[in-house]
Amino acid sequence: MTSPAPDTLKVTPEALAAIRTDMLRFATMQLRDSHLAEDLVQDTMITALSKAAQFGGRSSVKTWVFAILRNNVIDAIKQRSRTVNAGDYIAEGESMDSAFDTLFKANEHWTPAARPTDWGDPEDALREQQFWKVFDACLNRLPENTARVFMMREILELDSAEICDTLSISMSNCHVILHRARNGLRRCLESNWFSEGSPAC
Amino acid sequence: MLSCKETSHLISQAQDRELGIVERMQLELHLAMCKGCSNLRKQMDFMRSVIRRHSAADDDTHSDH
Numbered sequence: 001m002t003s004p005a006p007d008t009l010k011v012t013p014e015a016l017a018a019i020r021t022d023m024l025r026f027a028t029m030q031l032r033d034s035h036l037a038e039d040l041v042q043d044t045m046i047t048a049l050s051k052a053a054q055f056g057g058r059s060s061v062k063t064w065v066f067a068i069l070r071n072n073v074i075d076a077i078k079q080r081s082r083t084v085n086a087g088d089y090i091a092e093g094e095s096m097d098s099a100f101d102t103l104f105k106a107n108e109h110w111t112p113a114a115r116p117t118d119w120g121d122p123e124d125a126l127r128e129q130q131f132w133k134v135f136d137a138c139l140n141r142l143p144e145n146t147a148r149v150f151m152m153r154e155i156l157e158l159d160s161a162e163i164c165d166t167l168s169i170s171m172s173n174c175h176v177i178l179h180r181a182r183n184g185l186r187r188c189l190e191s192n193w194f195s196e197g198s199p200a201c
Numbered sequence: 202m203l204s205c206k207e208t209s210h211l212i213s214q215a216q217d218r219e220l221g222i223v224e225r226m227q228l229e230l231h232l233a234m235c236k237g238c239s240n241l242r243k244q245m246d247f248m249r250s251v252i253r254r255h256s257a258a259d260d261d262t263h264s265d266h
Contacts, residue, residue, distance in 0.1 A: 104204075104205065104206050107204065108204030108205060108206040108207065109204060109205045109206075109235075110205050110237045110238075115236070115237035115240075116237050116238070116240040116241040116244055117240055118240050118243070119240070119243065119244055119247060122247045122250065122251065125251075126251065126254070132255065135251065135252075135255065139252075153217065154249060154252045154253065155252060155253075157253075159217075160217045160218060174217075175210075175213070175214050175217060175218070178213060178216075178217055179209070179210055179213035179214070182213050182216075182245055182248065183209065183213075185248060186241075186244050186245070186248065189244075189248070190244075
C-alpha cells in the first residue's frame with residue numbers, strides 16, 4: 001500500500017483527511033466559529049465522498065473539494081447575515097472611521113506620522129513564518145461584520161454586487177465597509193510588522 | 202485635485218469596481234504627485250495578493266470556478 005499524497009487523483013477518505021486542516025483553517029477564518037467550521041468541513045467531506053464519482057480529475061482533489069467547501073461557507077454566511085442589519089455595520093464603523101480621520105490634517109492630506117510607508121518587497125515578508133501570525137491576528141482584530149464583508153470579497157472572491165445582494169446592503173455601503181476593513185488591516189500590519197520600514201519622503 | 206482621503210477611497214474602490222475615466226485620471230494625477238498615496242496603493246495591492254495566496258488551497262484553487 002502506498003501512502004496517499006495530498007493531491008491524489010481520487011477522492012478518498014485519506015485524500016480528504018490530508019487536506020482537513022487546510023479546510024478547517026479556511027472555514028474558521030470566514031466564520032469565526034470553530035464549531036460551525038467543524039460542522040461545515042464534516043459536511044463537505046461527506047458531500048465530496050458521495051460525489052466522488054463526479055470528480056473528473058481535471059483539477060486537483062483539493063481544488064475540487066475547496067469548491068464545495070466554498071459554496072457551503074457562502075450558504076452559512078447567508079444564513080447568518082439574516083440577523084445582521086445595516087445598523088450593525090454603522091455601529092462597528094464609527095470607531096474605525098474616527099480612527100481613520102485622525103490620520104489626516106484639516107485639508108484631508110496625510111499627517112506626516114500617518115503617511116503610508118514603503119513596505120518594500122512583499123516577497124520578503126511572505127518568506128517569514130511570523131508574518132502570517134501577525135497577518136492572521138490583524139484579520140481577527142477587524143470587527144466581525146466588517147471582516148465578513150472583507151472576507152467575502154477577498155477570500156470567497158465574490159464581487160460587490162453579490163455581496164450587496166447576499167447581505168442586503170447598498171453598493172456604496174459595501175464600498176465604505178471594504179475601505180474600512182482594508183484600512184484597518186493596513187494600519188495593523190504597518191504598526192505590527194512594517195513599523196521600521198523606510199519613511200516616506 | 203483630490204485629497205489624500207478621497208484618494209484612499211478611490212484606491213480601495215478600484216479593487217471592487219471599474220473606475221470611470223475621470224476618476225482614473227484624477228487618481229493617477231494624485232498618485233504621481235503623492236508618495237504617501239502611491240505607497241498606499243502598493244500596500245493595498247500587497248494585501249490583496251497576500252490574502253488570496255494565504256487562503257487559497259496552496260497553489261491551485263484560484264482560477265477554478
